[in-house]
Amino acid sequence: MGGIIGHVRGSSKVIPALRFCKHLGIEEITLYTFSIENFRRTEEEVRHLLNLIKDNLLEHIHDPSTLVELDICLRVVGDLKLLDEDFREVVRQIMDMTKGNSFRVNLAIAYTSREELTSAIKDAVEKSSTDGERPEEDLSRNLYVGRDVDMVIRTSGEVRLSDFLLWQSTSSMLCFTDVLWPDFSAWNLIVLLLRYQKYMLNYNKIKPWL
Structure with missing residues (x-):
């Protein structure tokens, strides 16, 4: 029961986090929502996790006010063949609804x-490609997430990437925190963003966020 409650609390953190990132002018975020490895969990936990995700997506389909407010362009990335047809239909609907928006949330x-x-x-x-592009450019164009990422944030005290955006994070700043995702606050995010900003400002690569 504790794990289920944790998943519910964690899901409630997503929109506040996105709202804060949107306010800071961040243009794209990828959230590691459900790994292929998660299918190895108990049948009950897998069913609960997938239903929780699907129900949250359905809520935004029925009431898209938050998607409109934040101008979210929602993309679901992964091997969607592993999901049932009902889930894939929900994904199709919400991606179609938001495809014209600018704040990219994967x-x-x-x-x-x-x-x-592999895909x-x-x-x-x-x-x-026959237009002279380098092989890595060909490969990048076919990834689910085509852009390199600036930061990878890993909560919960784990110091590993867990098979997340390995190609896109080759030059990323890796941020590990002991804070559990359900307890992760705007202040925790600010600390990590300031750390990233300090690093990048040393190389005159970005303007300050904060």
Whole structure:
């Protein structure tokens, strides 16, 4: 029961976090929502987690006011064939509803970076470029998340990437915190953003966020 309550509390943190990031002018966020490895959990926990995600998406379909307020362009990335048809239909609806918006929010569901890379390599081979692009450019174009990321934040005291955005994070600042995601606040995020900002300002690469 404790784990289920934790998942519910964690899901309630998503919109406040997105609202804060939108306020700071952050343009794209990817949330590691459900790993392919999570399918190894108990049947009850897998069912609960997927239903929780699906129900949250359905709430925003029925009441899209928050999506409109934050101008969210929602994309669900991963091996969606592993999800049932009802879930995939919900994904199609919400992605279609938000495709014209500008604040890009990627939900990684049924995702691992190794699967993403395998899929991208297959696509790159099948659609091999003839315009002189380097092979890595071909590969990047076929990834679920095509952009390099500035920061990777890992909560809960784990000091590992857990197969998340391995290709895109080669030059990222890795931020690990002991704070559990359900307890992660705007202040925790500010501390990490200031750390990132200090690092980048030393190289005159960005303007201050804060």
